Amino acid sequence: MTKRFGEITALDRVNLSIEDGDYVCVLGPTGAGKTTLLRIVAGLLELDEGEIYIDGKCVNNLPPEARDTVYMFQQYALFPHMTVWQNVSYGPEIKDRDREKVEQLTAEILEMVRLAERRDAYPHELSGGMQQRVALGRGIASGARILLLDEPLGALDARLRVSLRTQLRQLVKDQGLTAVHVTHDQEEALMMADRVVVLRNGRIEQTGTPHEVYSRPHSIFVASFVGGANFVEGTIIGSSDAGSIMEVFGGLQIQVAVSDVGAGERAVLAFRLEDTGVGEEEVTGANNLPGVIESATFIGGSMEYEIRLENGVSIVSKILMSDTFKAYTAGQRVVASFPPEKGHIFPYPVMGLLKEVEVI
Amino acid sequence: MTQSINPSRLVVWATLIGLIVLVLLPTFYLISYVFLKWGDVRVEVFENPIIGDENWRQILKVLFFSFRLSLSTVAFDLVFGVPLAYVLARKQFPGKGLLEDLITLPLVIPTSGFGFATLITWTSVAGIGGFLGMNTGVIPLDAVVPVINVPLIVFIVHVALTFPYIVRTLETKIQSIDTTYETASRTLGANPLTTFRNVLLPLVLPGIFSGAVLAFARSLGETGATLIVAGVSSTASIAIVRWTAEFKLATAAFMGSLLVIIAWALILPVEWYMGREKRSFKTPYRLPSSLIKRVMRLERYASEKLTRIKDFAPIFVLVLTVIVPIIVVANSVISYWSADPYTGKVQGGVVYQLFGPANYFNTLAKATLTSIIVALVSTYVSTCIAMPLSFIIVRRWYGGFIRSILKVPLIVPTSSLGLSVLLLWGSSGFNLVGSGIWLIILTHIAFSVPVIVESILSSYEGSDIQMYEDSARTLGATAYNAIETVSLPLIKGGVLTGFILSFAHSLGETGATYIVMGRDITVPALVVNMVEALAIPAALFTSTYLIVLSMILLTVIRFTTRR
C-alpha cells in the first residue's frame, strides 16, 4: 500500500497480512501513518498504489459499506440524535434485516456490553467508558467481521484504560472477530495483541508476536519504542560462537550474544530497563556495571533507578515491586547487571544514535 | 466514496442546473447584456446624440457618492461593531438573546418600511421632534455629515442596515477561536485589552475583513430604504431604479454591470485571503517599541475604567438607529389612527386612508397575498436547491468555488439583480416571463439560495458531521443512506433557520421587486408607492405592519434554534 498527501508519503509500500481471528495492534508514534492505514482499509481513503484483499477478494474499488469492515473512531462518533438502542441497531437496520431479528440482536449486544438499562439514553448522557461500550456494541452489531479500532481507549482516563484493556480483547475474542487496533501506547499493544506491527514514518519496522518484538527487536527504534531500553555506544572487539565482546567508553567490556556486527566496527548496545538488576554485589554470569545511584523514582508498581556508571554513562534500571523488594537511595554505591543474552547489538546508525531514539 | 448511485447522480445534476439557471445566470446576465448590446450602450452612455457623455458623468458622480457613503458607513460600523462582537462572543449576560435578536433584525426587516420609519423619526414632527416639543423634525432633511458630505439620514439608515454584517461575521469568527489563547495571555500578565490587541485581533483579522467587505457591499447595494430617504441625492443602486423607470435601460444596465463587477472584485480577494488563514498566521503588523510602553499603559487604564463604555456605546447606537424608529412608527400609527393629530383632519388619519376613497386596505390585502405567495414559493424552491447544493459544496472538489460564487448574489445591489432578471426573462431577453408575480419569484430565488446555503453550511461546519457520515458508511450505509439517516437530521436546524431567514427577507425585499413587479405588487413596494403618493398615514400603517411581521418571524427563528 502506498499513500501520499502532497509531498508527504504517509504509507510507503506497506505489506501486511492479518489472519482470521487475529488481534493485531499497529503500534507507532503520532504521524507514523497508523490512522491513514486504518482508514484506507476501511475504504474511507483511497490508495495511490497497491491493493487490499479481504478474504481473498480485492476490495480497492469497493465502498466502505461493501467491505466486511467497521471503523471505530477515537471519539466514538455515536450519532448524537439517536439513542443507545438506535445507535446499536443502526447497522442491522440499514442492511434491511428482519425486524424481529434486529431487535433480538440489538438486545443481545446491549446485554453483552452491559448497557441494557441505558438503551433509551442519548450519547451525551453517558460517561466516556459507557460511550466506548456503545460504540463497540454498534460495531459488533453491524455484523462486520473485521473491527478497525482507532485508538479505542485513547479518550479515556489512564486508570480506566488499563482496566478496559482485557475487557475489550475478551469481547473481540468471544465474538470470533478479527481486530486491527491502532495505538501509540506500547504497553497496551504488548498486552492486547496476538501480533504487533511497528510502524514508523509510513514503513513497517517489525512485525511479530508481542514477545518477539519485545525480546528480539530488529532495530534501535523498535528497541526504544517498544518497552524502552538503555543505549550504550561502543566498539565490537571480538566474536566467537559463544558471543561477542563489546568495549564501551571508559574501557569497560561487555559480553553479549552473537551479533552480525563485525570486529572493529562501531555498535550500539541495548538492554531493557527491566532486565537491569540492581544489587550490592556482582552477579555471576552477568555483565556487571558498578556505579552510583543518581536518583530513585517510585512509579506505582515499580521503582526506577538512575545509575551513573564508573565511565560516566548513565543507565536506568526498573525493578518491579515485589514482596522481596529492597530500596536503594541516591548516593549509594551499587552494581547494575544484566544477563549477556539480554543485550542486543545494533550497527551504529548512520544518522547518529540520538536521532534514532529521540522522542521530543 | 467512489460509487455513484443513479438517484444521487440525478439529484446532483438537477441541482447544478437549477443553480446555474435560477441563480447564476440572473446574477451575471447584466454583464453579458452589456456585452451583447455594447453598441447601444456605448451610444446611450458615452456618445449620446443629445447629451453627449452626460450619462457617463452621471454614473461616475453617483458611484463616487455611493463609495463615500459606504466607506464611511463601514468605518463607523467597525468602531462600534468590533467591541460589540467581542462582548457577544465572549461574555454571558441576561438579555443576551434579546440583544442578538436586535442585531439580526435589520437583516430581515423590510427595507422600505424601515427607511420610512427612520425618516419619520428624525426628520418629521411626527417623530422625536414632536416628542420634544419642537414643530419640526430633530434633523433637517438636508443635514449632512461633515467632511464626507453625505446626507445624515441616509448615513443613519445605512449604518443600521450594515451593522449586523460586521457584528455577526466577527462574532462567529471570534467564537471559532479557542479561548485558551486569551487565557494564556492573561496568565502571562496581559490585561484584557492588551490581550485583545496581541492575541485575538491578529487571529480574527480575516473575519474583520470579511465583515467589512460584506457591509460595504450591502451598503453599496442598498436600495429599498435609500429610495425613501435619499431625497434628491442618488446612490448607485437607486439610480438604477430611476433610470429603468425612465427607460434608460442601457445606462441602468451599464451601472448595474459595474456594480456586479465591483462586488465580485471585492469578494474574490477576501475569499482567497480567508482561505489562506489556516496556513499562515504570522502577525501582519507590529508596533514600534517606543510606542508600546505608552500603548500598554493606556490599555491597562482602558481595561479597568472604560469597560462599561465599550459595552454600552454600541448598544446605544443600536437602540438609536433600530429600536427608536420602530417605536416611533408604531406609536405614530396609534396617534394618526383616526385623524391627523395636528390638523385634526380626518383625511389625514389612518382609517380614512385605508378604508376611504383611496381604499388602500384593498391594495394592502392583495399585496399581502402576493408577498406571501412569493415568499413561500421562492423560499420553498430555494430550499430544494440549497439542500443538495450544500452537500455538493462540502463533498466535491469544486465546492469551494461554488461557495465563493454564491456570495455574489448576496452582495450585488438588489436593484441590479432585479434589472438583470427583467432583462433575462422578460421581453428584452428570452421573453419567457412577463413582469409580475412569476418574475418576482424568480428574482427572489436568486438571492434566497445563497442565504439558505450559508445557513446550512455554518451548521454543518459547527459539527463533526463528516465523522458521523464516515461512521455510518462503515456500518453498512451507502453514501445516500448515510446522508439521509445521519447528515440530514443533524443539519435540520440550519435548514430551518435558513428557511425562515429567507422567508422573512423575501417578505421585506424592496429593491429588486420594485423593478420587476409590473402590475403585481408586494407590500414593501407598496410602501414606496404610498410615500411617493404622500399617503403618509397609510405608509405608516403598512410599515408598522411589515416590521411587526418580521419581528414575529425573528422570534420564531429564535425559538426553533433554541431547541
Place this chain on the structure above:
Amino acid sequence: MPEVKLVNVTKRYGKIVANDGVTLTIKDGEYVCVIGPSGCGKSTLIKNIAGIITPDEGEIYIDGRRVNELPIEERGIGYVFQNIALFPHLSVWGNVTYGPRVRGLSPEETRPLAIEMLEMIKVSERSDAYPNELSRGTQQKTAVARALTSRAELLLLDEPLGALDVKVRAALRSELKRLVKDLKLTALHVTHDQEEALSISDRVVVMKMGRIVEEGAPINLYTRPKKLFTANFVGEANFLPGEVVKASGKSILVELEEGVEIRAEASGQRMGDRVVTAFRPEFVNVETNGVNRLKGRVVDVLYSGSTVRIRVKLGNGSIVVAKQMLHSEAATIRGGDDITLSIPPQRILVYPYPEGGLEKELALE
C-alpha cells in the same frame, strides 16, 4: 510561609458541585499533583487558583495574600494548558518573550531571560520556528518555557501531558521535574494519570466528586493507602470482601468465603466487622509455600513486555490478578491450569465495607 493556601473553596455549576469545601495547603517549593477521575473537580480547582474562574465560597491565598478578587494577570503565576495554546501567529521567540513584554520589560531586559530559558529546555536552535512546525512534545516544552520566562514562582499545570503520545509523556515528565526543581518553583500539577503523578511529585492529592479523598507522599499512597478509592485509583489492587472472624492483638483473620480465611495485620477491626481486603497484584506469590493460600483456576495469562499478568478465578467466583516478572516460574503457567496463590499478611490492607457498596466506592468514573 506556605505558597498556596485554599480554605473551604466551593464552586458550583448549576446542580453540580465541582469543588466542595476544598481545603489544601501547598508549601513553598513543593511539587504537588492533584489526581482523580474525569469530573472530580481537579481542573476546576486549578482554574480557581489561577483566577480563570472565581469560587462561590472560600478563600484562596498566594504567598499569604488573599487573591479571590485579583485578576489573572496580577497573580504572578505561570500556567501550562493541556492543549498547549502557543500563540500560532508568533514564533517560538515571540511566544517565549510575550510574558516579559506585556509586563513592561524592555527588549534588552527580556533577551537574556528568554535565551536562558530556551537553553534550559534545549529549544534554542528552533527559536524562529512557528508552533505548527514543531512536534507536539517540543510545543509543550516551549509552552512551559513561556510560562516560566516571566519569572513566576508558582507554576500551574493543567493536564500538561494529556495531548502527547505515551512515550513523549514519559520523556517530558522528567524534564519537567528537573526544570521545576532547578528553578526552585512551587508547582501544582493536575492529571488523571496516576503513574505520572507518582513519578513527578513530592505529594499527591487524590480527588473524587469535588472532594479530597486522601493526600500523601507517592510511596505512602501506594503502600499504605488510607481509603479504598485510593487503593484502586493509585496503582491496581485486588479487592476481596469478607468478615472478621478472629481479632487478636497484632493480626486478624478474615473469612472470604466458606473455609477460606486469610490473615492480615490488625488495625482496629473487631470480630464480626464486614471488611474489604485489598492487595496489589505485584505482591501475589505463585505456587510457593507461603501463608494465605488461595486456590483457583487460571482464566488467562497476559504478557506485557517483561511482566506477566495471571488472572485467577477463585472458588467463589472472584477474580484475582497476580503480576510477576517474565523470567520467574510464572512464565510456564497456562490458561486452565489449577493454581495456588499466596499473599504475605503484611501486604494486605483492610478497609471497612463501604456503605454504598463496593462497586460504587471503587468506580473510576
